[in-house]
Amino acid sequence: MASLQDVAKKAGVSTATVSRVLNDAPNISPDTRARVKKAIRQLMYKPNRVARRLRSPGGQKKLIGLLIPDIQNPFYVEVLRGVEDVAYANGYSVLLCNYAQDKKKEKSYLDILQSEEIDGLIAAPFDEEDPDIIRLLQSGLSLVCVDRGLKGIDVDIVLVDNFQGAYEATELLLKLGHKRIGYIGGMKSIPSSIQRKQGYVQAHQDYGVPLDEDLIRFGDSKHESGKKISNELLTQPDPPTALFTGNNLITLGALETIHALNLKIPEDIAIVGFDDMYWAISLNPPLTAVRQPGYGYEIGRRATQILFRRIAEPEMEPARVILNPKLIIRKSCGSAQLNAEQE
Amino acid sequence: MASLQDVAKKAGVSTATVSRVLNDAPNISPDTRARVKKAIRQLMYKPNRVARRLRSPGGQKKLIGLLIPDIQNPFYVEVLRGVEDVAYANGYSVLLCNYAQDKKKEKSYLDILQSEEIDGLIAAPFDEEDPDIIRLLQSGLSLVCVDRGLKGIDVDIVLVDNFQGAYEATELLLKLGHKRIGYIGGMKSIPSSIQRKQGYVQAHQDYGVPLDEDLIRFGDSKHESGKKISNELLTQPDPPTALFTGNNLITLGALETIHALNLKIPEDIAIVGFDDMYWAISLNPPLTAVRQPGYGYEIGRRATQILFRRIAEPEMEPARVILNPKLIIRKSCGSAQLNAEQE
DNA sequence: TTGAAAGCGCTAACAT
DNA sequence: ATGTTAGCGCTTTCAA
Numbered sequence: 279m280a281s282l283q284d285v286a287k288k289a290g291v292s293t294a295t296v297s298r299v300l301n302d303a304p305n306i307s308p309d310t311r312a313r314v315k316k317a318i319r320q321l322m323y324k325p326n327r328v329a330r331r332l333r334s335p336g337g338q339k340k341l342i343g344l345l346i347p348d349i350q351n352p353f354y355v356e357v358l359r360g361v362e363d364v365a366y367a368n369g370y371s372v373l374l375c376n377y378a379q380d381k382k383k384e385k386s387y388l389d390i391l392q393s394e395e396i397d398g399l400i401a402a403p404f405d406e407e408d409p410d411i412i413r414l415l416q417s418g419l420s421l422v423c424v425d426r427g428l429k430g431i432d433v434d435i436v437l438v439d440n441f442q443g444a445y446e447a448t449e450l451l452l453k454l455g456h457k458r459i460g461y462i463g464g465m466k467s468i469p470s471s472i473q474r475k476q477g478y479v480q481a482h483q484d485y486g487v488p489l490d491e492d493l494i495r496f497g498d499s500k501h502e503s504g505k506k507i508s509n510e511l512l513t514q515p516d517p518p519t520a521l522f523t524g525n526n527l528i529t530l531g532a533l534e535t536i537h538a539l540n541l542k543i544p545e546d547i548a549i550v551g552f553d554d555m556y557w558a559i560s561l562n563p564p565l566t567a568v569r570q571p572g573y574g575y576e577i578g579r580r581a582t583q584i585l586f587r588r589i590a591e592p593e594m595e596p597a598r599v600i601l602n603p604k605l606i607i608r609k610s611c612g613s614a615q616l617n618a619e620q621e
Numbered sequence: 622m623a624s625l626q627d628v629a630k631k632a633g634v635s636t637a638t639v640s641r642v643l644n645d646a647p648n649i650s651p652d653t654r655a656r657v658k659k660a661i662r663q664l665m666y667k668p669n670r671v672a673r674r675l676r677s678p679g680g681q682k683k684l685i686g687l688l689i690p691d692i693q694n695p696f697y698v699e700v701l702r703g704v705e706d707v708a709y710a711n712g713y714s715v716l717l718c719n720y721a722q723d724k725k726k727e728k729s730y731l732d733i734l735q736s737e738e739i740d741g742l743i744a745a746p747f748d749e750e751d752p753d754i755i756r757l758l759q760s761g762l763s764l765v766c767v768d769r770g771l772k773g774i775d776v777d778i779v780l781v782d783n784f785q786g787a788y789e790a791t792e793l794l795l796k797l798g799h800k801r802i803g804y805i806g807g808m809k810s811i812p813s814s815i816q817r818k819q820g821y822v823q824a825h826q827d828y829g830v831p832l833d834e835d836l837i838r839f840g841d842s843k844h845e846s847g848k849k850i851s852n853e854l855l856t857q858p859d860p861p862t863a864l865f866t867g868n869n870l871i872t873l874g875a876l877e878t879i880h881a882l883n884l885k886i887p888e889d890i891a892i893v894g895f896d897d898m899y900w901a902i903s904l905n906p907p908l909t910a911v912r913q914p915g916y917g918y919e920i921g922r923r924a925t926q927i928l929f930r931r932i933a934e935p936e937m938e939p940a941r942v943i944l945n946p947k948l949i950i951r952k953s954c955g956s957a958q959l960n961a962e963q964e
Numbered sequence: 965t966t967g968a969a970a971g972c973g974c975t976a977a978c979a980t
Numbered sequence: 981a982t983g984t985t986a987g988c989g990c991t992t993t994c995a996a
Contacts, residue, residue: 296974327733349701359719562907
């Protein structure tokens, strides 16, 4: 691999000049610029990003990190795509760290990110207290949170209105006459699990339907837990007539259980899920779901834009972007039209 | 951030000694080692991976690249997980490059990978000719291909037996009595699209069922193309009675069309897909599909193991791992039991 | 067993 | 407008 030195030699200039041409610095004679560019072409020179990163001050390293809880969750795939598109358009690469719901792995990735000289980080923390991320933030790293924030800390954050989404989902089921609606949340330590529960509770209160605390359960945000908890709920003596599932994977797990129990949707059991997927229409039956903007893509996109602003302007007021979810009504909760939008 | 220099100063030794302790070099007195370790702890020192990568010879950079065509395809998510798990277990990070089926983006990512000082690359090339990847390989980079190889080049590769998987899928449909089976392939330039077509063709020949070339179509490996092509096939005067879809996303697209046309599966149209997903059982109806080992996870895992061997032993014979697919029979092709395995 | 010093490829003062 | 030089944080000869 040709180095910047080689280019300098070939063009008969100093390395500084080559560096200037590379970085579009002003005050270079058109002639030298041309000579350097020619040498670059001839040698097929590509700047070494590692060396550049080592030398460049913060904000010019052209690398950002993305820390997510679970790449198997299609929501985070969409977030990733949003992040990647904006980063790529700006000449940045993305170092993806998927901690797979494992707190130890998260910590280890945070160490790696710290020693990879990134310009900034987009992260969905393990939980609201996450001391490791807080330490990183306080050490001066530009950070934007997605999906969940940090307790008591005013950090840039982009997320959906979880309360509202859960409220609308629950409201739909209540309007359809359901009195016993199960809620299967993700991990109890994740703010979104709590906020979604609150929307669920508030809807019950507003509609005067008494709550049965036993129908409210939390798991670990994964497929398996949706499968297991839905089975517990549906095989008890007085089972719910509807289910509100707390995320993508939980919904898929619950569907699997429902089919295994040979229950009919929506006659025996109605279901509304948080998180829509572009193929949710091909599920059995087509799923009624709360869609986050762009299925998550929009969250990644916005977060990255904010991160770039934060990098350029570290003292900027923290941004707090709360996007609106949208209830997509399909067949899994009955043939209701009501007043929510349809796909 | 404390640097290695700081540690050296604190411990009263040279930077070389600290480096030796860090890398578990021999010939260090237990006493010095202890002093250095203590300083490391006190300063909470973490080695800077960027500096290390810049200085280290190939094979010690602790970073590998993963280049994939489409992160929206759950198959590649599983491949990623397999790669990541093995890499992580060995102290390596993974730089993920998703070129989103875009050849220009692939080239650009290849440039980035080259200038990121990676130890090796796992890649699913855009097509078999891919000159950019070939150049990288010839420049001495350790490369393992997944899912598709490079024409005329003996490179390490891990993939599933596409011919066999397609053969079994088609055979199932033929045994069920279907005479007009549509094949919706991915991009024609991708070897797997061709190999799967060949399995489809061979099964027809073996079962003495004439081929209708018009039922064989190729698209772009994405959801939208599955949706569009299946619509073309199913709305023609003499439509097929069964569909064999060439990948994950094509299957989901086809399902969407089938439902939109209000056709019953499997009565009006049977469907078997290449690529199983762990939630395929929750589709409408539960999908009969060709499962790659671990849904793709196993391919990522094996490829990474081979990459590490290749890095350690560059002159090793190229490995060619061909894994067996497995036909998972569910309801989308009728209630057949036959002789294939069931889930 | 340890240290001094060179240098990976680049950028950024500081000179000129 | 261009060159000289120091140095980012580390590893690795070479010497002692």
